[in-house]
Amino acid sequence: MSAVASKSTQESTQSIVEERVMPHPPEKVWRALTQSALMAQWLMPNDFKPEVGHRFAFRAQPQPGWSGVTNCEVRELDPPRRLVYTWGDGTETAIGLKTLVTWTLTPEAGGTRVRMEQSGFRPQDQAAWKGAAYGWRKLVAALERVVAEAA
Numbered sequence: 001m002s003a004v005a006s007k008s009t010q011e012s013t014q015s016i017v018e019e020r021v022m023p024h025p026p027e028k029v030w031r032a033l034t035q036s037a038l039m040a041q042w043l044m045p046n047d048f049k050p051e052v053g054h055r056f057a058f059r060a061q062p063q064p065g066w067s068g069v070t071n072c073e074v075r076e077l078d079p080p081r082r083l084v085y086t087w088g089d090g091t092e093t094a095i096g097l098k099t100l101v102t103w104t105l106t107p108e109a110g111g112t113r114v115r116m117e118q119s120g121f122r123p124q125d126q127a128a129w130k131g132a133a134y135g136w137r138k139l140v141a142a143l144e145r146v147v148a149e150a151a
Helices: 026-034 036-042 123-149
Strands: 014-022 055-059 069-078 082-088 098-108 111-121
Touching (some): 014 123, 026 082, 026 123, 069 098, 111 123
Antiparallel strands (some): 014 111, 098 111
């Protein structure tokens, strides 16, 4: 008996989108998205540098099923409008989580529309998608607090 496996070229993926208007100019929000010390206040300790191609990691307390390391690479940088980086689960294998985080800042009357999208969750990433959907709500709220408190 033989089995035939087929894989579609267009794999179905899911995204998470968090969006809100913050009463701050784009430049102030941008600083909180791209300065390592400010990022650590609302996201995780990191070695981020705003340079395309820079590989960096976010580090948190390890959890069951997660090393606590998120491996990333800056893919796009368009200050103060767009920041894109990869987001991995700390493994370098094809089965590990490999998503893309895109921040878009759009000036609006009285502030900035901040949009975060984490895309590329595959069917096997369902648990990570659920956790990230819950987590990003809290993180974007924390980002807003850090932006408000930053000079």
